[in-house]
Amino acid sequence: MMAVGLHHFLVLSALLFVLGLLAVITKKNAVTVLMGIELILNAANINFIAFSRYVDTDLDGQLFALFVIITAAAAAAVALAIVLNIYKQMRSVNLDEADTLAG
């Protein structure tokens, strides 16, 4: 087993990314899909920070990750508000049932 380096972090990130993607494509419930998106963003952040440590040794990657976290917070807030509105309209948050566009 080789010493932990860039590759280990990238593989971990890839694993978390596909798990997040799996949640997004297979779950019915909108809140769980949102959780999957958060996991994907975290996987991307691991990549940013790993590159900022091992490849480009200044803090660009970390700063990018900081802005990603902030955008994720804003996105989660708005997305949950939308989910609550869908629930109010349809009495369900299952995405396969939310197929009407008319208000």
Added chain:
Amino acid sequence: MLLHFAAPFIFVIVAAAFIALNLLISRLLQPRVPSAGKTTTYECGEIPIGSSWVQFNIRFYVITLIFVIFDVEIVFLLPWAVVFKDLGWFAFVEVVIFITILLVGLAYAWRKGDLEWDKPETGKFAREAAPQLFEEVGMETRKPVQEVTL
């Protein structure tokens, strides 16, 4: 630097082990006589109606939402606060703009009543229900209690 972060991590593990050990000791010492009455959900002696996993007031969500936005703001301001002494006026003006923009959000939530919780109406009982009650028992109706404003 890693050592600095190892300490809290190990503290978490030790704290968990500490609780687990105590729970185990407690488990060995305690009597275990479960009965239907004991393991019923507590509802002041009544038999519980329905599950408690019910829907909640939307206000909880709105308050948490405002919290998340301001939490992010604090995270952004901490690095600024660390370097504030070195940077001076320029950084101060930037942050004043930053905070002012977010204060607009707070003012909006304030104005729209998102920060209000349902207020109990003081004096409602004395005004509406009490006179009728007094009348029923044949007592003299009293003046409503002076409303207390806080």
Added chain:
Amino acid sequence: MEALIQALQSQSAFFSQFSESLLALIFFVLFGLLFATVAAVCALVFVYLERKVSAHMQDRLGPMEVNTEIPVLKKIGHGWAQTLADAFKLLLKEDIIPDAADRRLHLIAPFILFAAVIAAFAVMPFGEKLVVSDMNIGVFFVLAITSFSVIGVILAGWASNNKWSLLGGMRSAAQIVSYEIPNGLVVLVIVMQVGSMRFNDIVIAQSGGILNWHVFQFFPLNLIAFIIAFLATLAEANRAPFDLPEAESELTAGFATEYSGFKWAIFYLSEYANMFLIGIFLSALFLGGWTSPFGSLFGGFFDQPGWQPIWIILKAVAIVFLQMWLRWTLPRLRVDQLMYTSWKVLTPFAFVAIFGVGLWMLL
């Protein structure tokens, strides 16, 4: 901590055969155990103290009289045995889990609450050298790790599947998140003045006597900040007059309603450990931490390293006493007043303090 390990390695042949990381690991485990035990003992002492304080303030009889029959110990009096008896009683009590509850989450919730508080103790400065981990983001770390308690409270409330628990958990979570904002903002005020988030830097910036403490700087802005921090931490710990989540008359015992035996005790361990943590946190930020109030008055006698832990613990206990005093003096707030205090009073004043201190420093 590194200095201590290196000193040990250079001093003794026995220690020098181990690597530095291994020694650090052992130290952390020992200190973790120490703090977990201290938290437990703290809870016992503080429960005793709370009973005494309440007994004196409200002229109660019970806590003053409970005693053992052993003649020598009986002489001590003052109801010293009651808390000890409580501790044994809680260990011996049956742990009842309701059938309707979610057993796994019901078990996890107290772990989260307790572990978060103990982890925060790792960065607390008990002296210049007496700090387990003098992290460069210390203050921020405390803010971050204590936010776990929101999750613990929601999970405890939800897992019990009881209406009182759930309502108590929700209220508690809303209260904690509301008061975390003013708390974080006043921490900013201090970080601005010091230019560092390391606890020891913050404490050293206040050395040289009582007048250099942050409370008395930038008068009255820092005093306002201290009051905001005190009220916000009081509310985050769910202490009276902000103890709505466990308002006995309406919610039985809040999120702890369905907990019994030792699991219930863990909530109380966490609460009292949290009070002590708040005491140390506030005294490090505002009241000079481990520095003495006398400065060079007695030839610097009270500034010797041996006094440092005594000073900070004295200050922390004084703050804990203040919290108890408030509990037995003030009535409980209503929910709408609670939200009003946080968002419409404390948060705007915290912003005023930030702007004011910033302008003052620049002018």
Added chain:
Amino acid sequence: MNYFDLTFYVFAIGAVVSAGMMVFSRNLIYCAVGLLFALASVAGIYVLLGADFLAATQLMVYVGGIVALLLFGIMLSVKFTGVELRTGTLQMLPGLMIAAGLFLLLVRMVFRTEWAVNQPGEMLPTTSTIGKRIMTDLLIPFEIASILLLVALIGAAYMARRERT
């Protein structure tokens, strides 16, 4: 194996197992708890990469903020009986196949690429550097972030409030 590697594997396994719990659990609250532990483990990974400030940010924003928000979101959007607190899954088998394929592709890419790896230096505190960068060359994103947060606050509060009236 040294302590760094050991800690990495602890956090990596922790993150993957809890992410798996999030994906495969049917109970919504368990999903949220899985996400919680995955995010906390990722914070540990950040520390191992020398990102101290970001690790604390991760705990503060994700654990204290977003997970709490998600928990409230779950509790606000379930039906009254508690039975509905479950989430169904669709097309699990094709989903698994796509995910496995994508994972293999990513791993292949990771090992095929010649990364220009530098020898990582000593880990230094990052906060003051982040503060200086935000105040100088990242000034515009910093101010735009405040507008983004303002818009998110107003928009989300407006949409959530519609239910009340």
